Amino acid sequence: MNHSISLTVNGARREFVLDDPRVTLLDLLRERLHLTGTKKGCDRGQCGACTILVDGKRINPCLALAISHDGADILTIEGVARGDQLHPVQAAFIAHDGFQCGFCTPGQIMSAIGMMREAQAGNDPERIRECMSGNLCRCGAYAGIVDAVLEAQAGMDESNQRRSA
Amino acid sequence: MKPFDYVRPATVAEAVAAAAQPGATYLAAGTNLLDLMKGGVSRPDRLVDITHLDGLDEIEHLADGGLRIGALVSNADLAHDVDFAKSYPAVAEALLSGASAQLRNAASVGGNLLQRTRCAYFYDTASRCNKREAGSGCDARGGENRTHAVLGWSENCIATHPSDFCVPLVALDAVVEIEGRNGRREIALDDLHRLPGSTPERESALEPGDLIVAVRLPPAAGGFAAHARYLKVRERTSYAFAMVSAAAALRIENGKIAEARLALGGVAAKPWRARAAEDVLRGVAPTADAFQEAARRALADAKPSGDNAFKIELARRIVVRALILAAAGTPARIPALPASPFATTSGAIHA
Numbered sequence: 001m002n003h004s005i006s007l008t009v010n011g012a013r014r015e016f017v018l019d020d021p022r023v024t025l026l027d028l029l030r031e032r033l034h035l036t037g038t039k040k041g042c043d044r045g046q047c048g049a050c051t052i053l054v055d056g057k058r059i060n061p062c063l064a065l066a067i068s069h070d071g072a073d074i075l076t077i078e079g080v081a082r083g084d085q086l087h088p089v090q091a092a093f094i095a096h097d098g099f100q101c102g103f104c105t106p107g108q109i110m111s112a113i114g115m116m117r118e119a120q121a122g123n124d125p126e127r128i129r130e131c132m133s134g135n136l137c138r139c140g141a142y143a144g145i146v147d148a149v150l151e152a153q154a155g156m157d158e159s160n161q162r163r164s165a
Numbered sequence: 166m167k168p169f170d171y172v173r174p175a176t177v178a179e180a181v182a183a184a185a186q187p188g189a190t191y192l193a194a195g196t197n198l199l200d201l202m203k204g205g206v207s208r209p210d211r212l213v214d215i216t217h218l219d220g221l222d223e224i225e226h227l228a229d230g231g232l233r234i235g236a237l238v239s240n241a242d243l244a245h246d247v248d249f250a251k252s253y254p255a256v257a258e259a260l261l262s263g264a265s266a267q268l269r270n271a272a273s274v275g276g277n278l279l280q281r282t283r284c285a286y287f288y289d290t291a292s293r294c295n296k297r298e299a300g301s302g303c304d305a306r307g308g309e310n311r312t313h314a315v316l317g318w319s320e321n322c323i324a325t326h327p328s329d330f331c332v333p334l335v336a337l338d339a340v341v342e343i344e345g346r347n348g349r350r351e352i353a354l355d356d357l358h359r360l361p362g363s364t365p366e367r368e369s370a371l372e373p374g375d376l377i378v379a380v381r382l383p384p385a386a387g388g389f390a391a392h393a394r395y396l397k398v399r400e401r402t403s404y405a406f407a408m409v410s411a412a413a414a415l416r417i418e419n420g421k422i423a424e425a426r427l428a429l430g431g432v433a434a435k436p437w438r439a440r441a442a443e444d445v446l447r448g449v450a451p452t453a454d455a456f457q458e459a460a461r462r463a464l465a466d467a468k469p470s471g472d473n474a475f476k477i478e479l480a481r482r483i484v485v486r487a488l489i490l491a492a493a494g495t496p497a498r499i500p501a502l503p504a505s506p507f508a509t510t511s512g513a514i515h516a
Contacts, residue, residue: 021171044200057270063199067171068214126501133403134265
């Protein structure tokens with residue numbers, strides 16, 4: 001039996017017909033939309049490489065069935081920059097060498113964006129490490145990742161202050 | 166993954182009817198179920214998707230002073246609800262000590278209660294497991310079992326229940342609301358999970374079609390907010406299941422313990438309420454000696470199920486530490502490393 005679903009992906013509404021309900025959100029993004037920036041690491045919810053935002057919240061799409069997310073609003077790494085202008089978190093990862101091989105980086109960046117929206121960690125490095133523990137980096141670039149998140153968080157705090165001033 | 170039929174019921178009644186069929190199972194977030202299905206551990210014929218049902222994702226303050234938490238409220242939304250964290254701090258701390266931020270954003274309250282054991286032999290379909298396949302045997306018994314149960318286990322199964330959330334909930338007398346083929350009923354959370362005995366494949370009191378629709382905290386559960394902690398030892402400080410954990414909650418009046426609540430995690434096939442320990446704490450001053458005696462009583466019936474005798478002593482020490490931290494007072498803010506005995510802010514003395 002075929003199932004029709006619609007998703008908003010990086011701002012564009014997309015319709016899909018699924019001939020099998022087993023398709024995960026991760027495989028749908030990679031295989032049907034060819035949005036391969038979202039990485040398939042463990043495929044079992046342990047590494048965080050596939051982290052995306054669904055309705056504004058970071059989740060592991062490897063453990064989510066596409067069919068169950070009919071109507072969802074999805075943001076992937078391909079949707080965070082504005083043209084050539086990098087998202088502040090992307091720029092901070094480059095400035096602080098927040099990666100080595102780069103495989104975990106899209107997931108790290110999406111997780112950091114999600115974490116900043118959750119507003120639980122603030123500028124406390126210990127809370128940032130804890131709140132980012134769902135993203136593994138096999139190269140061990142954690143020090144640079146935390147520095148990058150701290151800088152992005154500081155930039156966001158500053159622009160919020162400017163806005164409220 | 167084995168093929169399955171997918172149904173999306175419009176009402177709770179439709180969901181119950183669809184899930185009562187043999188081979189059917191409920192799908193909420195799927196963070197545990199899909200993992201099990203990918204590994205061939207769970208092989209349902211039909212998934213009944215309840216995520217689009219209305220009315221199951223609310224946190225409701227009841228007229229009697231209790232709280233009703235819808236089964237589809239996410240672990241993160243519950244833990245970060247300011248009123249909830251203030252009234253039930255040990256529950257919030259337990260939630261935040263579990264899984265990762267991504268998983269907490271997805272995982273539901275009902276799903277947390279019904280998550281399956283993390284026993285490696287349950288996960289490995291080449292191993293014998295009485296829980297996965299009734300009557301096949303238990304390879305954990307003579308295998309790698311340092312993380313396994315020390316309370317309530319049987320020769321047929323030594324697996325533990327992995328939930329953090331359930332531990333303070335069972336200490337606070339949480340009630341589970343269930344919609345089934347014969348209508349609505351409720352049971353104590355303490356009666357939801359079963360000990361293995363000779364039927365480890367039967368993990369809960371739920372019957373086919375039964376749907377957990379809410380978890381309720383009774384009015385008295387809010388009386389422990391000033392002295393409540395969850396403490397969890399794991400093999401890494403974040404994003405790991407409990408080796409041993411404890412939820413301790415005290416009501417202290419005029420320097421004496423008016424009432425104590427204590428439960429352990431990671432030690433049995435269910436969240437383990439330690440009533441004998443609670444009894445010995447009633448009416449006494451919150452001293453280290455009293456806490457030592459409580460810990461002794463909590464683990465009085467414990468026995469190793471394999472290479473895990475160390476967990477018994479570890480559990481005693483975690484009980485004492487959790488009680489000391491609870492007596493000292495709930496911190497104004499949940500520590501940066503929730504439930505960690507190694508956190509820099511409080512509880513930094515090693516367990």
